[in-house]
Amino acid sequence: MKDVAAVRNFLPQIYAVFLVTAVLCYLTSFGGFFEQWNGLARKAPVVRFTTFSVLTVFLAVIVALLTITLSAKAVPCNERLTGALMRVLNVLAFVSFGVMVVFALASAPLQRHYLPQLGYSTCNALKGNPSVWFTDWVRNPDWCVKSKSLEWVNEQARNAEKN
Template identity: 40%
Template sequence: MTRHALVPMVQDIVLKAPVVRITPGMHLMPFLVAFGSLAIIVMVMRAIPCRPSLIKQFELAANLSVAVSTIALLLVPVVSIAQHYYMPSIGYTPCHALQGQPTRWFTDWVRDPALCVKGKSPEWVNEQVRRSPP
């Protein structure tokens, strides 16, 4: 999920893509996956005889993952608010007409407001930019 959503989102912003879909809660995913994996490992270690000191290390890692996840969760509104200040300053306009909008889970931003067409997808916007003559 992180590789297919978070990384392309950041790359699109850095490369100034014609359309960017920002998902404010996406930065939570790596920490939740880490916590889930560590929780399963700790449960398995408790089910089979393991040294308590070894279990303690994994419990500490799981607790750290919970702490970082909590901080990341508290940053969701910050990311949401920050995008409304930062994105216009680098040339993007909010687009609430693209396919799947409006929603609270993500926000679409376009560089050219003329490409904000109701019902069209972000892929359509990218295709229109590729087709247009320079």
């Protein structure tokens, strides 16, 4: 029963951590994760790939699952249920670490292999690039102009469509 009381005292902090984590994941790159793939699907003129944006999906799920598990322990729920939730949480944390390592090693080679096949050229000149955190790809190599922004590339593409 002592554990249940300790978990109940900790719940307000874990709920706050969950909310802050969810907001930060969305603001930093979770929204960008879906935007990247949407840009590829609609053949956007420029795509910026953030290498670790997929990890925010795992981070958000891990924190949500931790919140659910601690809430179940505070009720208290069936020990088998909370044990199963803890096992899933441990597996997810291990898988997330593995995905992080694989993405860190494979992201750049996969981009260099597949994006040219989709009609994209690498661009290291746009504003904010180069960086270890993301890479830019443009459909027209002429739009890769030093210190220009992604918005400028999109504007050039719209102007080219009008002509």
